[in-house]
Amino acid sequence: MTGPGARAPDATRRDLLRALAAAGGAACAARLAGSATAIAEDVARPGEGVVAVEEGGLAPRPARWYRKLPEDWVQCGLCPHGCRISEGERGTCGVRENRKGSLFTLVHSRPCSVAVDPVEKKPLFHVLPGVPALSLATAGCNFACKACQNWEIAQARPEQVKSATLSPRGVAELARRHAAPLVACTYTEPTVWSEYVHDVAVAARSLGVRTVVVSNGSIQEEPLRDLAPLLAAYKVDLKGFREAFYRSHCEGELKPVLDTLRRLRRHGLWTEVVVLVIPTLNDSVEEIRDLSRFVRDELGPEVPVHFTRFHPAYRLTNLPSTPVATLERAHDVARGEGLRFVYLGNVPGHRAESTWCPGCGGLLVRRLGMALLENRLKKGACPDCGRAIPGVWS
Amino acid sequence: MTGTLDRRELLSRLATAALAASPLGRAAGALALPGPAPGRGSGPSRAVVAFARREGMVAAEGPAAGTVAVERLREALGAAVARAGDEATPVAALRRLFRPGDVVGIKLNCMGGRSLSPRPETVFALVRWLREAGVDPDRIIVWERTGRELRGAGFVLGSGPGVKVMGTDGDWEEKVREWGPSASRFSRLLVEDVTAVINLGVLKDHGLAGVSAGLKNWYGVVHNPNKLHAEGCAPYVPYLAASPLVNGKLRLTVVDAVTAQCHGGPGYAPSWAWPLEGFLATTDAVAADAVAWGLIEGRRREKGLRTLAAEGREPRFIAASERLGLGVADPRRIEVARV
Numbered sequence: 001m002t003g004p005g006a007r008a009p010d011a012t013r014r015d016l017l018r019a020l021a022a023a024g025g026a027a028c029a030a031r032l033a034g035s036a037t038a039i040a041e042d043v044a045r046p047g048e049g050v051v052a053v054e055e056g057g058l059a060p061r062p063a064r065w066y067r068k069l070p071e072d073w074v075q076c077g078l079c080p081h082g083c084r085i086s087e088g089e090r091g092t093c094g095v096r097e098n099r100k101g102s103l104f105t106l107v108h109s110r111p112c113s114v115a116v117d118p119v120e121k122k123p124l125f126h127v128l129p130g131v132p133a134l135s136l137a138t139a140g141c142n143f144a145c146k147a148c149q150n151w152e153i154a155q156a157r158p159e160q161v162k163s164a165t166l167s168p169r170g171v172a173e174l175a176r177r178h179a180a181p182l183v184a185c186t187y188t189e190p191t192v193w194s195e196y197v198h199d200v201a202v203a204a205r206s207l208g209v210r211t212v213v214v215s216n217g218s219i220q221e222e223p224l225r226d227l228a229p230l231l232a233a234y235k236v237d238l239k240g241f242r243e244a245f246y247r248s249h250c251e252g253e254l255k256p257v258l259d260t261l262r263r264l265r266r267h268g269l270w271t272e273v274v275v276l277v278i279p280t281l282n283d284s285v286e287e288i289r290d291l292s293r294f295v296r297d298e299l300g301p302e303v304p305v306h307f308t309r310f311h312p313a314y315r316l317t318n319l320p321s322t323p324v325a326t327l328e329r330a331h332d333v334a335r336g337e338g339l340r341f342v343y344l345g346n347v348p349g350h351r352a353e354s355t356w357c358p359g360c361g362g363l364l365v366r367r368l369g370m371a372l373l374e375n376r377l378k379k380g381a382c383p384d385c386g387r388a389i390p391g392v393w394s
Numbered sequence: 395m396t397g398t399l400d401r402r403e404l405l406s407r408l409a410t411a412a413l414a415a416s417p418l419g420r421a422a423g424a425l426a427l428p429g430p431a432p433g434r435g436s437g438p439s440r441a442v443v444a445f446a447r448r449e450g451m452v453a454a455e456g457p458a459a460g461t462v463a464v465e466r467l468r469e470a471l472g473a474a475v476a477r478a479g480d481e482a483t484p485v486a487a488l489r490r491l492f493r494p495g496d497v498v499g500i501k502l503n504c505m506g507g508r509s510l511s512p513r514p515e516t517v518f519a520l521v522r523w524l525r526e527a528g529v530d531p532d533r534i535i536v537w538e539r540t541g542r543e544l545r546g547a548g549f550v551l552g553s554g555p556g557v558k559v560m561g562t563d564g565d566w567e568e569k570v571r572e573w574g575p576s577a578s579r580f581s582r583l584l585v586e587d588v589t590a591v592i593n594l595g596v597l598k599d600h601g602l603a604g605v606s607a608g609l610k611n612w613y614g615v616v617h618n619p620n621k622l623h624a625e626g627c628a629p630y631v632p633y634l635a636a637s638p639l640v641n642g643k644l645r646l647t648v649v650d651a652v653t654a655q656c657h658g659g660p661g662y663a664p665s666w667a668w669p670l671e672g673f674l675a676t677t678d679a680v681a682a683d684a685v686a687w688g689l690i691e692g693r694r695r696e697k698g699l700r701t702l703a704a705e706g707r708e709p710r711f712i713a714a715s716e717r718l719g720l721g722v723a724d725p726r727r728i729e730v731a732r733v
Contacts, residue, residue, distance in 0.1 A: 056542055056563065071658040071666075073601065086601050087661030088505045094620040098661075144576075144621050151570070159540070160564055160617055251621065314570070315577050 053110075056159040060104035063096055064195055065223045072101035079142045079191050079218050080256035092251075093192035094157040095140035107138035108196045110163040111171075112153050113187050116178050120370045122186060122214050123306055123345055124272055125355060126391025127233045129365050130372030133212065134175035137187035138163065138196060143216050144251040145239065146315040147278060154188040168196070168203035175209045182232070186214035194223050201230035216250075217257040224260060228267040232392055235272045236261055240282035241291035249281060249316075258294065265299050270392050272304040274345070277322050277330055279310065288330045292337035301338045302390045307331060308345030324350070359387035437719035441681035442729045444477035446470040447672035451652060454669070462652060466671075468519045471648070473733040474675035475523070478646060484519075489527035491645045491677070492590055498529055499588030499643075502538045503595045503611045504547035510662040511547035512594050512650045516673075520592060520648070521557055531556045537583050538562075539614040566617045574633020578616035584639055591643045593679065597651040597670065597686045599659035603627040604702045604709030606660050607686035608647040608679050609635050631711035632718045635679060641720065647682040649674035656693035668693060680721025681728045683712045688725060 053059045065077040072087045076096055083091035085098040095107045117135045119127055139161045141154040148154055153161050166174070175183050183204045185197045190213050201211040210232035217236035228234075238257060239250050246254045264271045273295060277283050288307075295303055307330040310322045327344045331352055334342045344352035348369040355365035362384040366374040376383050380393040448466040453459050472484040479487020492498055500520060504511040517536055525531055534557045538544045541551050541561035552559050566579040584591070595611040602623050603610055610627065612634045613619035622630040635641060651673060657666035670689070676682045687709055691701055702708050716723035 054542075056540060071663050072661065073658075084601065086659065087663075088507070089660065090620045092620050092623065094618065144618075155618055155621070157617065157620065160566060251624070315572065 053165060057110070057163055058106045058159055059108065059110050059165070060097065060099065060106055061108040061195070063103040063105045064198075064226075065220070066096075066103040068101060072098070074098050074101065074103045076103060077220055078194055078223055079220060080253060081142055081218075082220075090157070091142075091192075093140045093142045093189070095138065095192050105193065105195050106158045107140060107163075107193045108199070109165055109167050109170075110138055110158060111136040111166050112139050112158075112161040112163045113137045114164065114166065114174070116180060117184065117186075118370045118372070119182060119184070119212075120367060120372060122184055122212065122235055123274065123308075123343070124212060124233055124235055125306070125343055125365070125367070126272065126304055126341070126389070126393075127212065127270065128181060128392060128394075129367075129375050129377075131182060132178060132180040133182035133184040134171065134178055134180040134209075135184040135186050136166070136171060136200075137185070137190075138193045139188065140192040141189035141216075142192050142218055142252070143189065143239075145216075146249045147276060147310060148314045150187050151314045168199035171200045172204040172207040172209050175204060176207055181209060183209055183211045184214060185211065189218075190215055191219040191223070194219070194227060198227055198230065201227070205230065216252065217260040218252050219260055220256075221259075221263060224263055225267075228264070228269050231269055233270040233272070234264050235274060236264070237274050237276065238291065239276065241287045241294070242282065245282050258298075261299055270390075271299065272306065273299075274306040274308055275330075276310050277307050277327055278316065279319050279322055279326065281319075283322070283326050283330065285329065285333055288333045289337060292334040292339055295334075296338050301340050303339075304341040304343060305334055305339055306343040306345045307334070309347055311346070328352075355389070357382040357385060357387055357389070360385035364389060437680075437716055437721055438678065439722070440727050440729070441676065441678035441722035442477070442480075442731055443674055443676040443678065443681045443685045444474040444731045444733050445672060445674055445685065446474035446477070446733045447670065449671060451671035452669035462513060462515060464515050467513070467515055467652060470671070471516060471519050471673050471675075472523070474673040475520075475646070475648065477731050477733045478648075478675035478677055484523045485526045488520075488523050488529075488646075492524065492527060492529055494528040494530065495533075496529060496590040497533045497535065497588045498524055499583065499591045500534070500536045501584075501591055501593050501611060501614065502536065502544070502547070503606070503614065504538045504543040504549075505660060506596060506598065506655075506662045507546050508548050509664070510596055510598060510653060510655060510659075510667060511543075512596060513652060514548050516594070516650055516652070517549070520594070534558070535560065535583060535588055537581075539581075539619075562615070571637075571639075573637045575629050576618075576622060576633070578618050578634075580617075580637075580639055581615045584615045584643070588643060590645045591640075593644055593647045595647070595649050596654075597649045597674070597689060598655040599657050599666065599690055599702075600627075600709075601659060601707070603631070603711060604707040605683060605687045605690055605712070607649045607674070608682040609711060609715060610683075612640055615640065626707060626710055628710040628714055632715040632720065635715055635720055636718045644679060645677070647674075647676055647679045649682055649686055651686075651689070654689065654693070656690050656697060657699055666697070678721040678728075680712060680715045680723050682721075683709070683715070684723045684725055684728055685730055687712060 076083045076091045090097045114136045116132045119133045139156045139158040190197045204211050212233040214235045243254045246252050307327050331342050340358040344350050353367045381388050448470040451466040453461045475484040476487045479490050481487040536559045562581040565582045570577045595608045600606040609631050651670040654670040655667040713723045
C-alpha cells in the first residue's frame with residue numbers, strides 16, 4: 001500500500017485525548033437514545049398532526065407511494081420489493097400495513113432511537129466535517145442483512161421496540177437545541193419510513209437545518225425523486241457487488257441499488273458510498289475492482305468510497321473481523337482504478353481515515369475514529385494547491 | 395412494563411411446575427405422539443385427517459344469518475378431535491394426547507377478524523374437553539401474536555387465574571435463534587411456558603403462500619413474519635415447523651373450517667368465504683394442510699377460479715414439509731376420515 005493510504009498510525013497523545021472526548025460525546029448520544037421518550041415529550045406539541053398512538057405503540061398514518069389492488073390488496077411502491085399486501089398484513093419491512101384496502105405507515109413520528117452523533121459516524125466525510133447530526137430511526141428495514149449491527153431495531157416491528165412520539169417539527173427543534181445543523185435519518189432503513197423522512201426534511205429546512213439519509217439505497221424511483229430535493233446528502237451502503245451476495249446475505253437485490261446510485265447522481269445530490277468488507281464474502285480483488293469501476297464510470301471518480309471493517313454481529317458471528325490488510329488491499333484497488341477519495345472505516349488511527357488532496361497529496365481533513373482533528377480546507381479547496389474538493393462544506 | 399413482568403413471573407412458575415409434573419420426553423414417547431425427528435425420509439408413510447361437517451352449523455339467512463349453532467359446532471369439533479386421537483370421544487383423545495402436567499397452548503390465527511378466525515365457541519369447547527381430560531385450567535393458555543388480534547376476533551383477554559387468553563405482544567425472547575434459512579426471536583409463551591400445543595388455524599386461501607391452514611400459523615410465533623413471505627413462503631414454512639420448539643411441542647392440529655375462504659386471503663374477503671361448517675383434525679401437521687389445499691381447490695373449481703398452481707401460488711411448502719419428515723403431503727397416502 002502506498003501514498004496516503006499507507007498504514008501509519010500517527011495519532012499523538014493529544015489526538016487520542018480528543019478522540020476520547022468524541023467517544024464521550026457518542027456515549028452521551030447513546031444515553032440520549034435510551035431516553036428518547038423523555039426527549040420527545042419535551043418537544044412534541046399537540047396539534048402537529050401526530051396521530052393517536054394505539055395500544056401496542058402503533059400510530060397508523062396514511063402512507064404514500066402505493067397503489068390499490070382488487071380484493072382490498074395494495075402494492076407498496078416504496079422499495080423494489082413492491083410488496084403485495086393483503087388486508088391486515090404488512091410488507092417485508094414490517095412497518096407498512098394494509099388496513100381495509102389502504103396502506104398505512106406505522107412509524108411516522110415514532111422514532112425508536114434519537115441521538116446526537118458526529119457526522120463522521122454516518123460516515124459522511126465530505127459533509128460539514130465535525131458537525132453534530134441529530135440522528136434518528138424508527139423500527140424497520142427492507143433488507144435482512146446477516147451482519148446487521150442494529151438488528152434489534154432494524155429487524156423488529158414497531159410494536160416490538162420502545163418508541164417516542166416526535167413530530168417532524170419536534171425533530172427540527174431538537175436539532176436546533178443541540179446546535180446540530182444536520183438531521184440524519186439513519187440506524188435502520190429510512191426508505192421504509194420515507195413519509196417521516198420527507199416531513200422531517202421539510203420541517204428541518206424551515207428552521208435552517210439540513211437533512212441527510214443513510215440508506216441501503218433500495219428505493220424506487222418515485223419516492224427518491226420526491227425526497228432528493230429536500231436532502232443535503234445521501235449515503236448508500238453498497239453491501240457488495242454481486243447479486244448472489246445480496247440475495248444470500250441481505251435478502252435484497254443489487255441492481256436496484258445501482259439504479260439508485262445513478263439516480264442520485266442525476267439528482268445532483270451529494271453521495272458517499274460505504275462498503276462493509278466481510279472476510280470471504282465480498283472482499284475479493286475482482287469484486288472490489290468491479291465496484292470501483294462502477295463508481296468511477298457511472299458516478300464519478302470523486303465520489304467518496306469508504307471500506308469499513310466488519311466485526312462479528314447478528315447472524316455472522318462465525319467470521320473474524322476483517323483484517324486491516326484486506327481493507328488496505330481494497331483501498332489500493334480502488335485507488336488504482338482512479339477513485340480519488342477512498343477511506344477506511346473502523347480502523348482508528350489509520351491514515352486512510354483522513355482526507356488527502358488528490359492534487360498535491362497534502363492533508364486536508366485529519367480524523368481519528370469519529371473525531372475531527374483538523375480541517376484545513378479553505379472554502380472547499382486545498383489550502384496548498386487550491387484544488388477544489390467536492391462536497392458540502394458550508 | 396410491570397404488567398409484563400408480573401405475567402412472566404406467573405407463567406414462569408407455571409412452566410416450572412409443569413416441568414416438574416411432566417417428564418416431557420418420556421411422556422412423548424409413552425404417548426406415541428406425532429413429531430418425528432425432522433429429516434429427509436424420516437416422516438410417516440400414511441396419515442389420517444378427520445373431517446367433520448355438520449350442515450346447518452352456520453345460519454344461512456334471516457336475521458340470524460352467519461351466526462353459529464353452538465351445539466352443532468361442538469358436535470363437529472368433537473367428532474374430528476376424537477377421530478384424530480383415535481378415540482371415541484374428544485375428551486379421551488385429548489387425554490391421550492396431553493398429560494395433566496402439561497401446560498397446553500392453543501395457538502390461534504386471528505388475523506381474519508371476527509369473520510375468519512377461530513370462534514370463541516370453538517376454543518371454549520377445546521378448553522372444556524382439556525379440563526375434562528385432566529388439564530388444570532391454570533395450565534391452559536390461548537394465545538396469538540397480539541392481544542389486539544385476539545380482541546378483534548371476539549376474545550376477551552385474561553391472565554388468569556384459570557385459562558389465560560393473551561397475545562405474545564412484546565414478549566419475545568431476547569436472543570435470536572437460527573432456523574433453516576432465517577433467524578427469529580420466538581414467543582416466550584412458546585419457548586418458556588407451554589409444553590404442548592394445539593395448533594388451531596383457519597382453512598383459507600393465502601395470496602402469497604397459496605394456503606393458510608395449520609403450518610402457516612406458525613408465523614405467529616416469531617417476531618419477524620414479514621421477512622418470511624418470499625417465494626411463496628416455501629423456503630420458510632417447513633423449517634419453522636421443523637424447529638424443535640414447534641415440532642417438539644405440537645400434539646394436535648385443528649383447522650377451523652366453519653367459515654372457509656377460497657380466494658383473496660389471508661384477510662377476510664366475504665365474496666370468497668363460504669360456510670364449510672366443519673373442522674379438520676389430525677396429529678399430522680402436513681396432512682392437515684394437504685387436505686385443506688384440496689378443499690380450497692374444490693371450492694375454487696366451483697367458483698370458476700383457476701387452480702392455485704395456475705395462479706403461481708401452489709403451496710409448495712406442503713410438499714417441502716414432507717421432505718423434512720414433518721408429515722404426509724401426498725393425498726394418496728392420506729386417509730380423510732369423514733366423521
